[in-house]
Amino acid sequence: MxxxxxxxxxxxxxxxxxxxxxxxxxxxxxxxxxxxxxxxxxxxxxxxxxxxxxxxxxxxxxxxxxxxxxxxxxxxxxxxxxxxxxxxxxxxxxKRGERVTVEIPVVPEGELAPGGNLLEHVLSSVSVEIEATNIPDTLTVSVQGLDAGAAILAKDLDLPKGSVLVTEEDATVLQVLAPQAEELPGDEDEDAEV
Missing domain, CATH: 2.40.240.10 (Ribosomal Protein L25; Chain P)
Structure with a gap:
């Protein structure tokens, strides 16, 4: 419909x-x-x-x-x-029953593991071949409890029944990065004196 x-x-x-x-x-x-x-x-x-x-x-x-x-x-x-x-x-x-190739946005849900990790969206959407009257608004993927170094590949996504992934299966969609420590401006001067 x-x-x-x-x-x-x-x-x-x-x-x-x-x-x-x-x-x-x-x-x-x-x-x-x-x-x-x-x-x-x-x-x-x-x-x-x-x-x-x-x-x-x-x-x-x-x-x-x-x-x-x-x-x-x-x-x-x-x-x-x-x-x-x-x-x-x-x-x-x-037409009803016709298959089309469309880009479907990927939406993460859930909380990452504690520790200040960052979630990077490598791909904001994936290409999927699907029946024209069955196209979802988004694809949700759980990132609950993922720690630094974890990645979600395109083949890990839960696609609607009868759809085929067009994006390369091993393409990284989301990845969890460890927090980067910032160097304070005063630290460089102290290292030079020592």
């Missing part, structure tokens, strides 16, 4: 000027890609799309004027680098 329903309008104008006119109407220009068909240029409601894209790999039921509804996932999103508003979005049409 789709997470969000968005109503889109087809558009025939292209280029910077047309895109600016669309954005002034609180809409976002976009392109919808479907296997074996020509790309479809659309304009999408700005606020609803922004809210939908807060969820990674959101499944969108896209209702295009005169063409019915289909399922889509975000393929690429362009944002203004300073203000953060949406400038353009590419969507990929998917």
């Amino acid at each position: 789709a997470d969000v329903v968005l109503h889109a309008e087809t558009r025939n104008e292209f280029g910077k000027g047309a895109a600016r006119r669309i954005r002034r109407q609180d809409k976002v220009p976009g392109v919808v890609y479907e296997h074996g068909l020509e790309p479809l240029h659309v304009s999408l409601p700005g606020h609803e799309l922004l809210m939908a894209l807060r969820t990674p790999n959101v499944l969108i039921e896209l209702v295009v004027d005169g063409k019915g509804s289909q399922l889509a996932i975000p393929k690429a999103v362009q944002r203004d680098p300073l203000k953060g508003f949406l400038e353009h979005v590419d969507l990929l049409m998917v």
Whole structure:
């Protein structure tokens, strides 16, 4: 089942000027890609799309004027680098049962072993091939009680049933580092005198 329903309008104008006119109407220009068909240029409601894209790999039921509804996932999103508003979005049409490759964020949970150890996120997300209607928001991994030197590899993650890991199995996702002692500025002078 789709997470969000968005109503889109087809558009025939292209280029910077047309895109600016669309954005002034609180809409976002976009392109919808479907296997074996020509790309479809659309304009999408700005606020609803922004809210939908807060969820990674959101499944969108896209209702295009005169063409019915289909399922889509975000393929690429362009944002203004300073203000953060949406400038353009590419969507990929998917069918129920179709497998897609997506990046799923990894979220650690639990407390590390005592001693001031640090948790380093080597990979913030992993690439997974999964059925389009079964994409989780995140992959949680327990770091409870891990001590310095411990590492969690991509193959250690608990993936949803029927999914296949695309990221290299031996890639380090999280690792626990021992705390680094800082040298005080006065210590160097004392060592030189001795």
